[in-house]
Amino acid sequence: MTQTDDALSIAESVLLAPANLHTPQLASLLNGKLTGQADYADIYFQHSRHEAWVLEDGIVRDASFNTERGAGVRIVQGDKT
Structure with a gap:
């Protein structure tokens, strides 16, 4: 398991699971915005x-x-964030 996989596993169990969110939902959100x-x-x-x-x-x-728990999304387009 890589360090990125480990961090994602922690994020899934500590932040996403209690909010009933799943990685595919987030991927879909980001793919839609991209x-x-x-x-x-x-x-x-x-x-x-x-x-x-x-x-x-x-x-x-x-x-x-x-x-405290939270998440934020950053989207970059050209020089705009």
Whole structure:
């Protein structure tokens, strides 16, 4: 398995599957946008998790956990993005 295959596998399981999206759907979207209208297109994925704890004298005073997920599409045609 190549590094690209591994990254795609992670994106599929962490970002696409929970949103009920599949790779062929994304390929179809990009192919449709590329047909005669664009030179290049790509999809960016984001997944981040943040956790914070505030302790005072060994006692938890505050805690938070945040997860962000998203994707963006970039289409390039000539010098336009």
